[in-house]
Structure formats: C-alpha cells, structure tokens
Amino acid sequence: MKKLFLVLLMVLAVSLFFYFDLNELLTLDGMKASLSTFEAWRASSPLLAAGLYFLIYVLVTALSLPGAAIMTLAGGALFGLLTGTIIISFASSVGALLAFLVSRYVLRDTVHAKFDGERLRAINAGIKRDGAFYLFTLRLIPAFPFFLINLLMGLTAIRAVTFYWVSQLGMLAGTIVYVNAGTQLAQLDSLSGILSPALLFSFALLGLFPLLAKKVVALIKRRRIYARWQKPDGFDRNMIVIGAGAGGLVSAYIAAAVKAKVTLIEAGKMGGDCLNYGCVPSKALIRSAKLAHQMRHADHYGLTGDEPRFSFKQVMERVHEVIGKVAPHDSVERYTDLGVEVLQGYARIVDPWTVEVTLNDGGVQRLTTRTIVIATGARPFVPPLPGIDEVGYLTSDTLWDAFARLDAAPARLVVLGGGPIGCELAQSMARLGSHVTQIEMARRIMIREDEEVSALARAALERDGVRVLTGYKALRCEIEEGHKLIVVEHDGEELAIEFDELLCAVGRVARLEGYGQEELGIETGRTINTNEYLETIYPNIYAAGDVAGPYQFTHTAAHQAWYASVNALFGHLKRFRVDYRVIPWTTFIDPEVARVGLNEQEAKAQGIAYEVTRYGLDDLDRAIADGAAHGFVKILTVPGKDRILGVTIAGEHAGDLLAEFVLAMKHGLGLNKILGTIHTYPTWAEANKYAAGEWKRAHAPKRILSWLARYHTWRRG
C-alpha cells in the first residue's frame, strides 16, 4: 500500500511537471530565454535562490526527469564555477540517492522474485566485490545516463552510503566541466560540444584507473608473497598433488589428461578416506545391515521373518573385500597407466615451488614444480572429554580394522554425534545386533535438514532399536570397577551410560598441519583459506577437497579438483570460479535422505521466498509393491514459477531419485519439463514426475478451467 502511494505521488509529480510545460524550461533555449529573470532574482535574494535551486535540482534528479544537464549549466550561469559546483555536487548526489532508494524500495523485491535468484546472487556478489569501482567508472563517464545508473544500482545489493559517496566523488569531474560550460551559457549553441570525444575518453580512463590500481596492488601483493623465496630457474613438474583421496586423484587425473607432468604423493592408502575409511566401507556395512533387517522383517514380504544368523567377522570381511574390489580404481597402477607419477610417502612443501617427499620405503626426494594442489583431506575430530583416552574410543579411521577383529558386534555401542556419519553407523550397528545409544548435543539429529526430516530419521533409527538422546551433552568418560562409562548432561541432570565401544562421529577437521603450510604462511581457518578459484595466498598453490571445504563429500572434492587443477595449470590464461550452485548429498540411513539446493530452514534463514510442493511416497505404486511406501519428495520452488530452489527426498533410493532434480537445477529445467518427461512405469523415478504433477495441479489456471467447464456444459447442450 505504501509502495503504491509512493508510486502514485511520483506519477502525480511527473504529470504536473509536464502539465505545466516545465520541460520546455529545461531545454537550452528555454533556459537561455529565462536566464536574465533568474539572474535578477538571484541577485536580489541570493540565499533563497540557492536554496530553491538546490531543492528543484534534487526533485528533478530524484524523479529522474529530463533536464539535469540543463539545470547544471544553469547552476554555472547563476552561481559561478565554485559555488555552482558545490551546490550541484551535493544536490545531484542527494537526488541520485533518493532515486536509488525509491528504486530499491519499490522495485527490488519484485525484480528479485521475477529473476533467477542464483544469477542475482552472483551479480550481487560481484557488486559487493567491485561495485564501488564499477559505479565510479560509470559516474565518471557522463555519457552513461545518470538516472539509469540510479535506478539500476538501487536493484543491487550496494550499500546506500557507498552509493552516495562514490556517486558524489565520481560525478565531480563531469559536474565541474558542465558548471564551467554553464558560466558561458549565453555563448552555448548546443549541449553536444561540451563533452568532446577526447574528454569522454579521458573520463573513461580516469574511471578505469581504480580498477587498474586494484589489479596492480594485487600484483604487488603477489610479488611480495614470493619475495622471500628463491624461485628455481626451471621446474621438474608442472604440478604436484599432495594426497590421493578423491580431491587429489581427480586433480592428478586431469593434469595427466591435458599432458602436464604431474606427481601425486600419498602418505597413507591410495583412495584416501572415501575408499578406506568412509563412503565405501560404510556403504558395504549398510548393505549387510539392511539385509539383516529385511530378514528380520521378511514377514512383510510374505516370507517367514526370523532373527538373522550371521558371523559379524564375515560381515566385516565382506566390508574389507568390497574395499579391495574398489581399490583398483584408485591404485598406483591405474594412475601410473594414466600418466601420473605416483610417489608413496609423506610430502612437505619446502617453498612455493619445492616439495620434499619422505618415501615410505626410505629415502627423501626433493621435487620442483610450477604448481601445487593440496588435497590432504580431513580427519575425525575427537572431543577433548576428560577420561576419553583412558576408556579408549573408535573413529571412522580405526573402526573398520577394530571391528574386523571382533567375533560379534559390540554388545553396547555408544555413538557420539547425530550427523550423517553417526546416524548411518548407529542404524547399521543396531541392525547388526548392537545396543546402540546415540548422543547428540543439539536438540535434534541431522540438524542441517528440516525438522520433519530429522523427525523421520529419528523415528527410523528408533524403530531399529537405537536409543537416540538429543539435547545431551557429553561431559566425561570414566572407568568404574572395570565398566566403561560416558557421563552426559541433560536439563541439568547427569546420566552415566555404560558401553563396550565408544565411536566418535562428531565431525571431521581439515588436515592443516605438518606438511609445510604453516611455514609458508598459507592462511587457514577451519580449512585452508582460498579464494573463489581455490587459490591460496600463493597464486601457484591451490587446495581441493575436505581440506578446502566448505563441503565434505567425495563428489565435491572431485568437483573442486577440476577447478584447482585447471586453474593451477591454465590460470595465467583463464581462471574459473568454482561453482557451488547445485550441490547434492545423501545420508544413507534407511530411508535415505537426499538433498540438493535449499531446504525450508535455509530458505527462511536467507529470506528467500518459496513455495513447497510435496508428494508422499505412500502413494507411489512401485513403493507399495516394494513394501517401502513411506517418505516424501519435497520441492521448493520460486513462488508462482516452476523453477526449483531445492529438493529433499526421504525414502528408499532417495539418493538415486535426486539425480533428476540435480540435472534439472544445473541446467535450469523447471518442474514442467520433468512433468513432460516419460518415466518408466512402475519405477521409483515416477515419484519425481508425480511431485511435479502436484505442483502443476496447485498452479492450474482456475479461471480458464471454470470457463472450460462451462464450454463443455454448453457443448453437451
């Protein structure tokens, strides 16, 4: 309502301006004709004239009326170069600010709702970075329409204060030129002569100066970083990659594929965490656990359900067999065949171009390289609980070997942590016979997901016998008469939980020490600090994967690896900003929880408008046939549009189902396109189409349909 009132007021003001033919006054001839009257008035009441002139100037510019240039010339004629410049400099800046604010107030929300949020976010990120420079350049070149800059800038995220002072500073040179010309107004025949092409070019150069200066400063900074090191005359390698997990393997692969000489150095096992301690063993364990669960509940499928009889040792042997079967994909042999030199040893960066390798089989090698990719991954975080070392604990690094030595699953297992890894392992171990207590400090598990997803996950875990304690803080570990205990606190009360094994799954921290990065002064926070090109403060040293963050997934490590390696090898020609717009992930509990893009809690936190469409998997024919008719597909879209902002799927095969939405989001396909695609019957994938159908039903053109109903009634006679 307020917006409408403001718009109406402005329309009225503009109408009055034209109704009283004030536009005639704001032409060169009009102004020349009336100049003597204005001069006489200014001579009799100089202060009043200056004040009124200021006010009118502000109004003309704030309402984006034509004639600001004539007003400026008139200012020169009336008040002279100095006073005229001062008055106009402030009046034009205030007017510009008002136009900017009106545009922001009236139009910004509508424009943001209409256009692609991601693209706008990218523009705003650019404005945040270099907006002041762009604005300064635009202001310096009077050829860019003044009113258009005000209106467009109002739509961006630039701060109003920045807009004001940059505008005032940027417009000053042009203002002086115009005011100066105005002092000779009587001799002026046209506006075109005021700004010669040479003058415009000089302004443009002046405008580009800050951007160039920024680049030069960056160049000097880069040179200073390298100043304390002696750069080798030549290099043994184009690239050295430290760490052979997903991030390192893919970086080396890409470098070799484009014929660079690349050395990959791995201190531990080829394949890193994912193959040896993470995704692969956990998914193998999950599969055995699911089968045990299905055997237990075989009566759901018309068979006789029974407690599964199995050897835990054999389950763990299978887990290690699976690792062994996948291992060739990440092996030294495979990568050597691909053209990568693989060294097994510990790498330390000695200087920005030299890496020293302490080989596992003895000996030390020093290699020089033009570029380095750090892909050293992350390790499990162990909370510093008093007594934890005394009771002993497992992490994802140690659990696979430790469990392989057991004949039966630990009778009482405490899982510390309610994130994806904790949930996956808690459920699997409960299904394999452990009494599992899961302790989470937050008030719900899987806290990054929406409340309903956390609730669904909790119910699933509890159905499998996991005791889920949320809002419980671990305080200490104790041994009492040979019994291992963990003491937790909830609502001010302490509770001691006895266990046989304690598994820490409270998060993973980037590996940031021990390989020379501290000595080089490579900045770190929770991860290695990089810019959007994954470049560290050394332009030839990049980082990828868990060590670079912010995500900790195999597929994001591989995704980043492309940017790190391509930017490292070719960044001097063209650099690529890492694209995090469409990042999917799955938590492999049963039912799986898969997500891409925004969920509701994130959309709310970021103030992004959305609509929710939901399709219940209890309705899906294939889900019913498979005895797994539970869960949902939940889609967030731009209000009134089929553009997908994010999708959460909870249910069987959720991770696989998600792929269609990942593709759609990546390539800008909306729900109408998914609805218009044939999906095989009866498949789980149909859930995606039905979810799109739900959206379509909710957005059916009701008016047209009611007309159609009338039309058909009429046709029936």
Ligand SMILES: Cc1cc2nc3c(=O)[nH]c(=O)nc-3n(C[C@H](O)[C@H](O)[C@H](O)COP(=O)(O)OP(=O)(O)OC[C@H]3O[C@@H](n4cnc5c(N)ncnc54)[C@H](O)[C@@H]3O)c2cc1C
């Ligand atoms: C239990 C568990 C389950 C998981 N499940 C999934 C899943 O289902 N899906 C998913 O996407 N992600 C999953 N992850 C996460 C995934 O494993 C990691 O995100 C992924 O391994 C990261 O790859 P990376 O290359 O960054 O690091 P890593 O795989 O950790 O590799 C880093 C390598 O660098 C080596 N290294 C370190 N320092 C040096 C040095 N100075 N010299 C030489 N070598 C060095 C290390 O030995 C290591 O092998 C899981 C993780 C865990 C723990």
